[in-house]
Amino acid sequence: MQQIGHFIGGKIVSGNSGRFHDVFDPVIGQIQAKLSLATIDELGLAVASAKKAQIDWAATNPQRRARVMFNFKALIERDLDALAALLSSEHGKTHADAKGDIGRGLEVVEFACGIPHLIKGEFSQGAGPKIDMYSMRQPLGVVAGITPFNFPAMIPLWMSAVAIACGNAFILKPSEKCPSVPLKLAELLQEAGLADGVFNVVNGDRIAVDGILEHPDIKAISFVGSSAIAEYIYAKAATYGKRVQAMGGAKNHAIILPDADLDQVANDLIGAGYGSAGERCMAISVAVPVGEQTAEGLIDRLRPKVESLKIGVPSDASTDYGPLITAEHRQSVLNWIEKGIAEGAELIVDGRNTKLQGYENGYFLGGSLFDKVTSDMESYKQEIFGPVLQIARSENFEQALAMPSSHQYGNGVAIYTKSGGLAREFASRVDVGMVGINVPIPVPLAYHSFGGWKRSAFGDINQHGPEGVRFYTKTKTVTARWPEELLGSEFVIPQMK
Numbered sequence: 407m408q409q410i411g412h413f414i415g416g417k418i419v420s421g422n423s424g425r426f427h428d429v430f431d432p433v434i435g436q437i438q439a440k441l442s443l444a445t446i447d448e449l450g451l452a453v454a455s456a457k458k459a460q461i462d463w464a465a466t467n468p469q470r471r472a473r474v475m476f477n478f479k480a481l482i483e484r485d486l487d488a489l490a491a492l493l494s495s496e497h498g499k500t501h502a503d504a505k506g507d508i509g510r511g512l513e514v515v516e517f518a519c520g521i522p523h524l525i526k527g528e529f530s531q532g533a534g535p536k537i538d539m540y541s542m543r544q545p546l547g548v549v550a551g552i553t554p555f556n557f558p559a560m561i562p563l564w565m566s567a568v569a570i571a572c573g574n575a576f577i578l579k580p581s582e583k584c585p586s587v588p589l590k591l592a593e594l595l596q597e598a599g600l601a602d603g604v605f606n607v608v609n610g611d612r613i614a615v616d617g618i619l620e621h622p623d624i625k626a627i628s629f630v631g632s633s634a635i636a637e638y639i640y641a642k643a644a645t646y647g648k649r650v651q652a653m654g655g656a657k658n659h660a661i662i663l664p665d666a667d668l669d670q671v672a673n674d675l676i677g678a679g680y681g682s683a684g685e686r687c688m689a690i691s692v693a694v695p696v697g698e699q700t701a702e703g704l705i706d707r708l709r710p711k712v713e714s715l716k717i718g719v720p721s722d723a724s725t726d727y728g729p730l731i732t733a734e735h736r737q738s739v740l741n742w743i744e745k746g747i748a749e750g751a752e753l754i755v756d757g758r759n760t761k762l763q764g765y766e767n768g769y770f771l772g773g774s775l776f777d778k779v780t781s782d783m784e785s786y787k788q789e790i791f792g793p794v795l796q797i798a799r800s801e802n803f804e805q806a807l808a809m810p811s812s813h814q815y816g817n818g819v820a821i822y823t824k825s826g827g828l829a830r831e832f833a834s835r836v837d838v839g840m841v842g843i844n845v846p847i848p849v850p851l852a853y854h855s856f857g858g859w860k861r862s863a864f865g866d867i868n869q870h871g872p873e874g875v876r877f878y879t880k881t882k883t884v885t886a887r888w889p890e891e892l893l894g895s896e897f898v899i900p901q902m903k
């Protein structure tokens with residue numbers, strides 16, 4: 407059985423804790439590797455290596471650091487197919503989706519190539535009599551990222567590309583469910599010319615996470631995962647005096663006004679609701695048609711599309727989506743479907759019994775569609791994170807606007823309408839961090855910043871883009887006055903001794 411270790415000080419090292427996590431192949435439901443879970447000492451080695459390497463890395467000029475990012479970008483492109491196949495083998499998402507996952511991360515690497523421009527600081531000449539004032543952005547030192555299973559390439563790259571280009575050293579603690587792509591990225595960074603120790607991967611569970619939170623040499627923590635853990639990370643990291651951004655779960659609504667193009671909406675909802683088996687933090691999980699006619703028209707179009715979704719293996723190009731990540735997660739989604747039925751929602755497409763011939767032990771689940779979901783139902787209030795779309799009918803614009811606004815999560819939301827005025831009103835009033843207008847999954851590009859509101863994000867600085875640069879740097883402001891008497895006097899060049 408393959409054993410997976412860590413990447414510390416510029417090389418792959420096998421773990422020595424004797425504790426392992428089973429990494430599954432979700433297509434066949436079997437263990438494919440044993441992941442070593444780090445000890446506090448192993449984490450300590452990674453931090454010590456990062457701390458040492460960061461001094462020279464921070465002193466390397468920004469354009470040389472950016473050149474490493476240019477090389478890294480080219481290497482990811484070179485290995486895209488192999489990385490995508492590796493990613494699918496642990497996650498189960500289709501190859502097209504896996505390439506999308508890597509591609510969105512690659513865009514952040516491209517953004518990081520231009521970071522010298524964003525850290526060059528500000529200068530005010532003559533801020534007072536003979537006084538100049540300037541500010542510079544300096545790296546924090548050693549920083550860490552803790553990432554979820556659902557984007558094994560994109561999310562580690564959101565964090566690490568920006569942090570490293572700003573002059574920090576990085577410790578990544580990836581999801582124990584999909585550890586291999588992060589290790590490959592570490593090797594590619596090495597090949598791109600990154601010095602040993604600037605990027606480290608420490609695989610582990612709560613012991614490693616707590617070690618990261620408590621380590622005095624780690625100055626900032628980026629976290630993406632479920633809200634309960636995000637809140638824990640945020641609170642604990644703050645007590646240890648660290649800078650922290652912690653992104654959590656989601657329940658993203660799509661509001662459909664009566665003037666919307668229902669064919670477009672139905673097509674978009676199939677991709678946004680069921681793509682990647684619904685295991686996306688920006689998946690649309692609730693559709694809110696306004697008015698009975700809109701609801702009926704939407705259901706007429708959606709039902710046959712959900713019934714004909716093609717569940718399959720990741721390498722089959724005609725597959726709409728693959729298996730869920732683990733047997734436990736599949737069971738949790740099934741439990742939510744049972745709960746929805748018990749709460750009185752109408753299950754109008756039932757994907758529970760879908761099996762894939764030849765892969766009966768894989769974690770596959772068909773697409774399910776609920777109608778008549780209401781905001782008092784627990785299955786509406788919580789994140790399901792599976793191939794389940796809930797229709798929650800509303801009577802008017804104000805009622806529809808209130809649904810995402812009063813939900814505990816506030817990651818993304820979409821509105822479908824031809825009315826510019828209503829779309830504008832919605833975008834300005836809705837209590838959610840990322841808004842799509844006739845766009846189902848409004849994920850900001852790398853040069854903007856990504857982040858939700860309410861229980862979808864703890865901390866106030868978002869991922870990547872300008873906010874990512876702010877997160878991974880601290881501002882130093884210098885006020886300088888030079889002695890007046892030198893002005894007009896003969897200038898004497900100081901002699902070197």
Ligand code: NAD
Nearest residue numbers: 552553554555580581612615631632635653654655656687
């Ligand atoms: P998760 O919270 O289970 O795990 C995330 C990370 O936390 C992993 O590295 C894991 O090892 C670690 N972790 C898990 N339990 C822990 C514990 N008790 N103590 C310390 N560390 C712990 O999340 P997941 O299942 O990997 O990912 C899915 C979740 O992530 C969903 O809720 C999804 O909405 C969310 N997500 C959010 C965003 C966003 O940007 N808001 C993006 C992607 C995923």
